[in-house]
Amino acid sequence: MRTIFHVDMDSFFASCEILRRPELKNEPVIIGGKSERGVVSTANYKAREFGVKSAMSIVRAKELCPEGVYLPPDMKYYKSLSLKIMNILNGFADKFEPISIDEAYLDVTDKLDNISPMILAAKIKKEIYNQTKLTCSIGIAHNKSIAKIASDFEKPNGVTYVKYDEARDFLKDMPIRKISGVGKVTEQQLINLGIKLIGDLASKDRQWVIEKLGKSSLRLWLIANALESSDVAPRESSESxxxxxxxxxxxxxxxxxxxxxxxxxxxxxxxxxxxxxxxxxxxxxxxxxxxxxxxxxxxxxxxxxxxxxxxxxxxxxxxxxxxxxxxxxxxxxxxxxxxxxxxxxxxxxxxxxx
Incomplete structure (x- = not known):
């Protein structure tokens, strides 16, 4: 049985800014476009208390949080910190797959001969914090899709371990939009079919799902049933x-x-x-x-x-x-x-x- 980690940095851009400007630690910090027509890239957890979310317009964010600290993104700075983090993660993994500037999958199956997944996760978090003073959240599961969902379960600075025999119970009561790739259109299609929760989809017959939603929906059905099995794929470059x-x-x-x-x-x-x-x-x-x-x-x-x-x-x-x-x-x-x-x-x- 594989063990997959999904490591996701906590409100990464905003946390990077607070790192070099510690006086912002208790302030709502919003990173976004330079103009009033820009959108929010990242908001720290203090800003989220006001309802500010990623992809929200800056104008709307300022309506919700007029006292927030609004900063333009500094990608060169963020990438320099990300490079340190990805080097750390790569050192802990059998297989390593960065998927964005602030998150990655690790296949750590062969690293667990004499150590539990939770202890290894604690070591990773400690090493990242010691080298960067930044926190992350980690999801642990037997596949990538559940590990990704789990990493969001106890944010910030949390670890969630979903054991194989508990995976379907972990998923069943979550809204269907928690599955990566389910956007507004797909969510509405599923709701129209009476599928609101991941468990609703898991209970459907596989062929019925394909007939109603097409062959591409098989991926969603496999995830809902904790059967998704894609590999952690080392990449020559995750650039675009x-x-x-x-x-x-x-x-x-x-x-x-x-x-x-x-x-x-x-x-x-x-x-x-x-x-x-x-x-x-x-x-x-x-x-x-x-x-x-x-x-x-x-x-x-x-x-x-x-x-x-x-x-x-x-x-x-x-x-x-x-x-x-x-x-x-x-x-x-x-x-x-x-x-x-x-x-x-x-x-x-x-x-x-x-």
Whole structure:
């Protein structure tokens, strides 16, 4: 039986800022866009007491928490701390999979010959705190999906260990949206079928779920039944190259949007070339004036880093998915699924764009 850790740093960006400005320790700290039209990236737990959440508009956050400390993100600083943390985690793992700047999966199965999972988790937390003065929460389970849900169970600075024979009971009373990948649309589809809790989905026949929701829903059914078994997959690079633009005013002028896409695609292309990477997947983000956000991606049969391919595929995705009756607040472009374009030594710093 495998043992998987999901390690998630606690309100990472805000915690990094408090680390270098200790006087903010007891203040509500909100990290977000520089303009009034930006969105909240991270809010510390003090700010969350006022109802401030990630992806909320800065304007709304200031309505809820006018006395908060609002700071623009400093990604170079955050990534320097993340690099230390990921190096620590890599040292504790048999297999290591960073999935973002502040979270990672660890397969620690072979590390547990003479130590319990809880003791190993305590060692990891202690080492991270000793080297960075930052806290994390850890979920422990026999698979990745339950470990991820568990890491959020006792935040901040907690550890939750879900044993194999307790996994289904742990999940059954949780809302279905707790499953990673269940957004508003999928949640509503499930609710329409009478599925509100993870246990509701687990109790359904596997074939019934596929017939009602399609083959892709099998993943959700497996997670609900504690049967998901994807590997912790070491990655050569978890990088993606991306850029976004929040407009000063909501717009529906496609020609103007295309002009912004030109600049964004050229920037991403230049960064890929500078760092000697090729991408295979391109994604776009569209945020409408009511804050509904959609992302769409396309994986090509070849690798690329040239401007023309990035721009052409961006426009294709946009044309296929844009609702012309609505105004747009933000657009974004991302290239991922990377491959080195020349011989280059792989090292832990390849996970970060420092």
């Amino acid at each position: 190259y991306s850029t976004e633009k929040t407009f000063d005013e909501d717009i529906d002028d496609k020609d103007l949007i295309f002009e912004y896409f030109k600049k964004m695609c050229r920037r991403v292309s230049n960064e890929l070339k500078e760092d000697k990477y090729l991408a295979k997947t391109i994604s776009i983000k569209i945020r409408y004036d009511d804050f509904e956000t959609i992302t769409r991606a396309k994986t090509l049969p070849f690798h690329f880093n040239d401007y023309k391919t990035i721009f052409d595929e961006t426009l294709f995705l946009f044309d296929e998915n844009y609702d012309v009756s609505r105004k747009i607040r933000l657009v974004g472009v991302k290239c991922s699924n990377l491959q080195q374009s020349v011989e280059k030594q792989t090292k832990i710093t390849d996970f970060f764009d420092l």
